[in-house]
Amino acid sequence: MKTMKRWxxxxxxxxxxxxxxxxxxxxxxxxxxxEYVFPRDHGIHPGFKTEWWYFTGNVxxxxxxxxxxxxxxxxxxxxxxxxxxxxxxxxxxxxxKFGHFALSDLSGGRFYKFQKMNRGAFxxxxxxxxxxxxxxxxxxxxTNPDGSWHVEAATEDARISFEVRATKPWAxxxxxxxxxxxxxxxxxxxxxxxTRLATKGALSITGRTxxxxxxxxxxxxxxxxxxxxxxxxxxxxxxxxxxGTELMLYQMRQRDGGIDPNSSGTFVAADGSTxxxxxxxxxxxxxxxxxxxETGGRYPVSWRIEIPSLKLRAELxxxxxxxxxxxxxxxxxxxxxxxxxxxxxxxxxxxGYLEMTGxxxxxVGLSQQP
Numbered sequence: 424m425k426t427m428k429r430w431x432x433x434x435x436x437x438x439x440x441x442x443x444x445x446x447x448x449x450x451x452x453x454x455x456x457x458e459y460v461f462p463r464d465h466g467i468h469p470g471f472k473t474e475w476w477y478f479t480g481n482v483x484x485x486x487x488x489x490x491x492x493x494x495x496x497x498x499x500x501x502x503x504x505x506x507x508x509x510x511x512x513x514x515x516x517x518x519x520k521f522g523h524f525a526l527s528d529l530s531g532g533r534f535y536k537f538q539k540m541n542r543g544a545f546x547x548x549x550x551x552x553x554x555x556x557x558x559x560x561x562x563x564x565x566t567n568p569d570g571s572w573h574v575e576a577a578t579e580d581a582r583i584s585f586e587v588r589a590t591k592p593w594a595x596x597x598x599x600x601x602x603x604x605x606x607x608x609x610x611x612x613x614x615x616x617x618t619r620l621a622t623k624g625a626l627s628i629t630g631r632t633x634x635x636x637x638x639x640x641x642x643x644x645x646x647x648x649x650x651x652x653x654x655x656x657x658x659x660x661x662x663x664x665x666x667g668t669e670l671m672l673y674q675m676r677q678r679d680g681g682i683d684p685n686s687s688g689t690f691v692a693a694d695g696s697t698x699x700x701x702x703x704x705x706x707x708x709x710x711x712x713x714x715x716x717e718t719g720g721r722y723p724v725s726w727r728i729e730i731p732s733l734k735l736r737a738e739l740x741x742x743x744x745x746x747x748x749x750x751x752x753x754x755x756x757x758x759x760x761x762x763x764x765x766x767x768x769x770x771x772x773x774x775g776y777l778e779m780t781g782x783x784x785x786x787v788g789l790s791q792q793p
Contacts, residue, residue, distance in 0.1 A: 435651070449503025450647035452609030457600035459615060462566070463592055465643065467550040468613075469518075472500040472647040476557050476564055478574055478587070478623050479661065479776035480639030480761055489742070490626060490635060491759030491776070492574050492583055496520075496557035496564060498550060520548040522559045523750060524576045526583070527759050528628060529742045534758075535581045535628065539748045569678035574639075585624035587639050589617045591695040596687075597670065598699055603685045604649045604675055608665075611683075612646035617693045618661070618669040624673045638663050640776065653677050656781015660688075660706070661729070662762050664773040667693035670735075672705060672728070676781060690733060698733075703731045713744040715754075720747065720783030728764075737764025739777065747783070754783040 442779045451470035468474055476496045483489045499519040507517055521540040526533070539559050548559045555565045562576040569590040595615045596602045602614040620639040625632055640661045658674040672688035688700040709723030739762045746758025756773035756779040763772040 449505050450500065450540070453601050453611040453613050453646045454609065454664070455599035455601055456561070457613050459593070459595055459600070459613075462614070464613075465556055465566075467498065468645040469500070470504055471501075471613075471645040473649070474498040474645040475642070477642040477644070478564075478639055479759075480587075480620070480637055480638075481663075481774040481776075482585075482622055482626070482635040482637030484633050484635055487530075489529040489759075490633070491525075491529055491746075492626070493523065493525040493748075493757050493776070494562065494564075494574060494583065495523045496550075496559060496562070497522060498557075502581050509583070509708060516542055518543075518550075520550075520559055522562050522576075523748060523757075524562065524578070524581070524583075525746070525748060525757065526581045526626065526628060527743055529747055529759055532743060533628075533727065534743060534746050536580070536748050536750065537576075537578045544760075567600070580629055580687075582627040583624065584626075585622050585639070587617075587620040587622045587641070590621050590643075591617075591691065592617050594618050594669075594671075594689055594691050594695075594697050596699075602644075602687070604646075605651045605654060605683055605685055607651070609648050610651060612644045612649050614642070614644040616643070616661070616671065616689075617641035618671070619663060620624065640669075649738075650675075653679075654683060658723075659778040660707075660726075660760075660775065662739075662760075662773055662775035664766075664771045666766070666769070666771055668766075669675050670728075670775075672700070672707065674707060700732075704732055710738070711740075715745075715749075715783060717747065717749050718754045718783035720754065720756070722747070722779050722782050724756070724758075724777075726777075728762075734768070735764065735766040735768060735771075737762050737766075737771070739775075741777070749783075752784075755780040756782065 450472040478494045501516045524537045526535045543549045557564045574585045593615050603611045622639045623636040639779040656676045660672045662670045669691040674686045675683035684702045686702045690698040706729040708727040711725035713724045714721045728737045741760045747756050760777045
């Protein structure tokens with residue numbers, strides 16, 4: 424009953440915060456001209472309604488046992504900064520703090536998913552406190568003295584404890600300081616990534632611990648009103664290639680079945696330089712689908728990617744189809760993928776992550792209903 428009450432509260436808060444007419448009241452829109460400054464922008468941006476710190480990665484043991492992981496800290500603003508004066512009660516909610524954590528045992532064919540939510544009234548959850556960028560009880564993202572980060576999450580069944588270090592400059596997505604998601608002022612986000620993070624540490628599943636190493640991807644994004652009533656979700660790809668390059672692409676999916684022309688991406692060269700990709704610069708074609716027995720959602724889990732200007736053609740598959748995050752009141756597919764193909768006439772291969780939303784219900788709190 425306690426868990427049910429918590430998630431009823433969660434759903435109500437998100438639904439209220441996503442109602443038309445409330446999305447931008449008192450909140451700062453993402454507009455052109457933002458100047459990214461690091462490490463400042465690793466921290467919280469309280470003037471914006473929605474923000475997340477998002478890790479995905481592929482790691483393996485020395486013997487080759489493969490795992491994927493996702494750890495995300497979400498902040499959903501409830502009271503705009505201008506409304507936060509004159510209140511001293513710990514129980515008045517300014518921001519909803521919640522997180523998602525998943526482990527994919529790719530070699531063992533098992534998927535584990537978890538979620539947490541906390542008001543942080545007594546400091547058990549929050550953002551930007553000394554070396555801690557975000558924390559949610561025993562889920563933590565913090566900076567180390569040498570500039571690397573410590574990422575940790577623990578549940579009864581699973582645990583990760585990783586040190587991650589950026590091996591390239593931070594990659595800013597979009598143009599003029601914003602990543603546009605739809606037509607109109609403010610339908611955008613400020614968005615950057617650590618596209619190649621050297622990762623090492625330990626993970627545990629059902630009591631067994633593994634020493635692992637691999638590569639992670641970090642996304643930090645903040646906005647106040649990204650989506651429109653015409654949009655139902657997105658397909659998002661983050662890929663590491665073995666030639667030292669990376670690729671991020673997203674498609675904003677519309678209710679009429681089309682792809683929003685504001686969809687875009689970023690190619691990151693081996694030297695860290697970036698190339699913005701507009702919607703017409705690439706083609707993404709679904710090749711195979713998996714249907715969830717839990718939600719009925721039908722997800723395209725294999726894709727062909729073509730980018731003529733980069734002379735890149737690749738196909739993406741997943742080693743584990745069942746990587747659906749069924750976390751009431753939301754459900755989406757987020758999982759590890761393999762990719763192989765050609766660029767400039769040379770064979771390439773790699774790994775990455777694929778996220779697909781809106782296939783098994785509405786994006787509560789992010790999409791406005793018509």
